[in-house]
Amino acid sequence: MDFAEKHNKANGFTKSKYIRGYFKKYSLNYILGIIALLIVDIAQTRVPIIVGEVIDGIEQQSIELSAIRSAIILLFTIAGIMYAGRMVWRYFIYGTGRSIERDIRNDMFAHLEKMSAKYYQKHSPGEVMAYMTNDLEAVRLALAHGILTLFDVIALGTITLFNMVTEIDPLLTLAAVVPLMLIAVTVRFAGKEMFSRFAKRQEAFATLSDFVQENLSGIKVIKSFVQEDKFIDAFKKENRNNYEKNIKLMKLQSIMHPFMQLISGLALAVTIGYGGYLTITAKISLGEFTAFIAYLGMLVWPMIAIGITINIFSRGAASLSRIEDILNEPVEIKDNENTSVVDRIEGHIKFDSLNYKYPDTDNYVLQNISFEVRKGQTLGIIGRTGSGKTTLTNLLLRIFDPDKGSIYIDGTDILNIPLNLLRKSIGYVPQDNFLFSETIANNIDFGLRESNIDKIRASAEQAVVHDNIAEFKDGYNTVVGEKGVSLSGGQKQRISIARALIKEPDILILDDSVSAVDTDTEERILRYLKELRSDKTNIIIAHRISTIQDSDLIIVLDEGKITESGTHEELLKNKGLYHSIYEKQLLEKMLNEQE
Ligand SMILES: Nc1ncnc2c1ncn2[C@@H]1O[C@H](COP(=O)(O)OP(=O)(O)OP(=O)(O)O)[C@@H](O)[C@H]1O
Incomplete structure (x- = not known):
């Protein structure tokens, strides 16, 4: 992104309707903070004038002790005003930055909770976390530090320059300020590189943390496969990368800081040379000369801050646009104008010629699925892994919506059943x-x-x-x-x-939910279900025939299609996939019993 583009982005920050809403909400805080900032800047720029007058008085031996006392009292009063003012602006401006950050984070989280599984398929948790942390941090920096430096640069820079020109000497001001401008230019351009190196450092650190986290989660697997040494080596690599990124940043910082000091020194040398000459030739007084040197010190910060401010707003604008992308992402699965005023679900489910394929994939994982389960019935689903069983239940829950065909509950298309009611009525065991x-x-x-x-x-x-x-x-x-x-x-x-x-729930879905329990416990669970849920709808997905054999209807899924359906007895007579799974499992059972 070039300078102009970034600059436009900086404007974009305050042009964003979303952020302007927050500026409006917290406008009083910002106004109070900025007023406090102006008072501090005005008070601060009075100090060199007061000190200069005292020096002139002493030099000309015309000053009374009482005047020195008054000057000291005035300086103390100014220090008091600056102390209080700085507290006030810190509270209002930085505090508001934190408040808006909190509000945006709430907005983001609430919106992310509404996003569909499709969204999370495209955006990884790491990416979403980066929006919630790094990007939000960049926006807060613009909202607090950015706003503060912007007004501080304008106020302190203008008042100081105004005082230098009107109270001391315009030409001396020009001579001293020209080298100082080099600081602004350097910070602006080297700052770009600094931010980029800073971001790379953050990235390296995030990778390192992810690495440690995953390593700790998978420590048992790592140990059981004796992979510790490999992970230690991989960690060293990541740690080295993190170190190098830190060093790269440090190198730039170690060039920039002394360079800025060099430039300030240059400006001071020019001031002492030319200002000294003006003092000796009595064009300006000694007091004015010392006041000028003090002003020069005050100007260094605004010069640095110009570049910083532009960079902060550019980064803030880029991050804000990423955050707004999330907030503007439409909620895909939600109630619509056709949502009916159903307030209860009975549990009569009908799939009608349903087809589904996952986004960004070519194959339909479910094809032409049609079946019906009535209230009080149990449906058993069996099929090889990857045959589409979980996908089918996710469509019923509206985790995804079908591409073609429909699902009806009690005769209403589930797309038109209030989403909350639908999900409240289903007990899902994933x-x-x-x-x-x-x-x-x-x-x-x-x-x-x-x-x-x-x-x-x-x-x-x-x-x-x-x-x-x-x-x-x-x-x-x-x-x-x-x-x-x-x-x-x-x-x-x-x-x-x-x-x-x-x-x-009116509808219970058990997705392979008893696979890790022994057969006796499984039998007890199924018995309870039969007793307690004889008037409700149950969908049981299993790999073991024993789990579903008592179901009123069993469907066999194979590569996304229903290849067989009926009761246990009917399916056994079919001599199809169900029958062969049954035979295999029977044989396994017999072999286990023999052992
Ligand atoms: N989020 C996804 N994106 C793309 N493809 C997916 C996604 N989830 C599942 N699939 C694919 O869809 C097919 C059906 O998967 P599904 O999880 O429904 O099968 P399943 O029958 O429940 O399998 P299992 O018995 O192993 O649980 C598989 O080929 C799988 O790879």
Whole structure:
């Protein structure tokens, strides 16, 4: 991006409607902060004049002690004003930056919660996290530090230059300021490189952190495959990269800082040379000369800050546009004008010639799917891995919407059922049964949030996990470790089942949810389901025939198509895929029993 483009982007920052809404909301804070800043700048630029007058008085031996006392009192008063003023602007401007950052983060999170699975397929968690951290940070910097330096540069620069020109000498001002401008130009252009090196350093650090995090999560796998040395070497590489990026940044900083000091020194040399001459030839007084030197010191900061401010706004604008892209991303799966006023779901499901393919893929993973399950019936789904079973349930939950064909519940197209009602009416036990790092009770109560321990316990009993939970020292208050590490796979599965059962959903979906439990426990769970949910709809996906053989309807999925459907007995008679899976599993069982 070239200078002009970036400059336009800087304008873009304040032109953004979204950010202008926040400027408006916090306008009073900004106004108070800027007023405080102006007062500080005005007070600060009085100091050299007062000191200069005292010096002149002393030199000409015309000053009274009482005048020195008044000058000291005035200087103290100015120091007091500057102290209070700096506190005020810090509070209002930096505080407002933090407030807007908090508000934007809330906006982003609320919007991200509405985004569909399709969105997350295109945007990785790492990318989304970068928007929520690095980009937001860049925007906050513009909102706080950027605004502050912008006004400070204008106010302090103008007042100081005005005082130098009107109170001391215009030509001396020109002679001293020209070298100082080199600082502004240097910061502006070297600053671009500095930001780029800074971003690379951040990136290297983020990669390093991700590496450590993944390593720690997968430490058991690493150890069991004796891969520690490989990971140590890979870590060294990442760590070296991080070191190099830091050194690159440091190198530039170590060139820039002394260079700026050199330029300030040059400006001072010019001032002392030419200003000294003007003093000796009595064109300006000694007091004015010292005041001028003090002003020169005050001008260094605005010169540095011009470049910094432009860079901060450019970066802020680029980050803001990325954040706005997220906020403007349309919510794909939502209620629409055709949403009907249904307030209850009975559970009669009908798939009608449904087809689905994932975004950015060519093949339909579901083709021409049609079947019907009535309220009170259980549907069993079986099929090889990758045959489309999970996809089918995700379409029912509207995690995705179908490309062709429809799904009806109680005769209404699910696209027209209020989304909240649809999802509230379905108890879903996903294959990867994710648990939150909270207590077991809260994990089970997740969809209800009633904190009714009797209900929590009852659903844990139905999921045959109560006895396990009772054995834990803290029982239902046991906090599930990160990603459920303290629980076995089977326990996690059954807690997820309890979480679905507590909702007493009209439709229950178990996606391969009893695969990690032994057959006796599985039988007990299925028995409970039969007793408790005989008047509700159940969908059970399984790889084991024993899990689904009692279903009212079983469908066999193969490469996205229903190749067989019927009851267990009917399917066995068919002698198709179902029959061959059955035979295989029967043989496996017999062999296991013989062992
Ligand atoms: N998010 C996705 N993007 C692209 N393709 C996907 C996605 N999720 C699944 N697929 C593909 O869709 C097909 C069906 O996957 P699905 O998870 O529905 O199968 P499944 O029958 O549930 O498998 P399993 O028994 O292993 O759970 C597979 O070929 C899979 O690779």
